[in-house]
Amino acid sequence: MSTVRLEQVAGTDASLKAALANAHLPTDDIEDDGRTFFKAIVADGRIVGFSGVELCGVDYLLRSVVVLSEHRGQSLGRAVVEQTLARLDRGDVFLATTNAAPFFARIGFSEVPRDSVPASVLATRQLSSICPSSATIMKRTRPPT
Ligand SMILES: CC(C)(COP(=O)(O)OP(=O)(O)OC[C@H]1O[C@@H](n2cnc3c(N)ncnc32)[C@H](O)[C@@H]1OP(=O)(O)O)[C@@H](O)C(=O)NCCC(=O)NCCS
Structure with a gap:
């Protein structure tokens, strides 16, 4: 697997917002409280992507994954997600995506029905207002293939 290291960045970070x-x-909503963002850096020091998480009760919303x-x-996308999830405590990890479901399926996420998603995850701005209701909601259900 490609090697990246993550460094936390503020939601105000201009390179995060641009990416x-x-x-x-x-x-x-990236400057709202309760979000943690990371930049992903490779061995030569270049920034290759970003990721973010929101704590939702005992669960997490994975968001802002970009290479x-x-x-x-x-x-690198796989590595960014794995490194991000490695930083989390126990709890289920959910995400909403409009176009990257095949990528997330490849790395251990499965689509779940909206009515099975915890209220704390549905209440995030991403799921309640920003993402279209047609977005696919996925949950990490198995180790990546
Ligand atoms: C989605 C994204 C992060 C993938 O990053 P990446 O570095 O190209 O992905 P990887 O190379 O780590 O891919 C991992 C696996 O997923 C597969 N994959 C990646 N993108 C895919 C796609 N669009 N459709 C199907 N499979 C895909 C790869 O083929 C690879 O499979 P393998 O393990 O068999 O080799 C990147 O395309 C991106 O930043 N997209 C725009 C932002 C976005 O949509 N983010 C998700 C929203 S939360």
């Missing part, structure tokens, strides 16, 4: 905007991912376009297809 999310370029990937058409939500930025409206900069010139670095995609090198297993």
